Amino acid sequence: MKFLDPQHPFFAPLWRRVLTVAAPAAWGLVEHLNGEPGWAIIFFAAAAYAGYALFVAPKTEPGAKPPADEAAARDDKGDEG
Secondary structure: OOOOOOOOHHHOOHHHHHHHHHHHHHHHHHHHHOOOHHHHHHHHHHHHHHHHHHHHOOOOOOOOOOOHHHHHHHOOOOOOO
């Protein structure tokens, strides 16, 4: 399970993806203007992560098979016997 799943149907409309990035960025600006740099960094980092996950990260197609390395790691070969 991902922290923020861009493949979820909730994020299909562009305005929801933009709002998911803009809301923590705006609150980070509020915290910065109020002299709270620690909270500002946390909210700016959350906005940056959301922006990367929703707009920059490579998208996988629904139903696509995982790469061979991940499939091999998930294969349970320990209880053959």
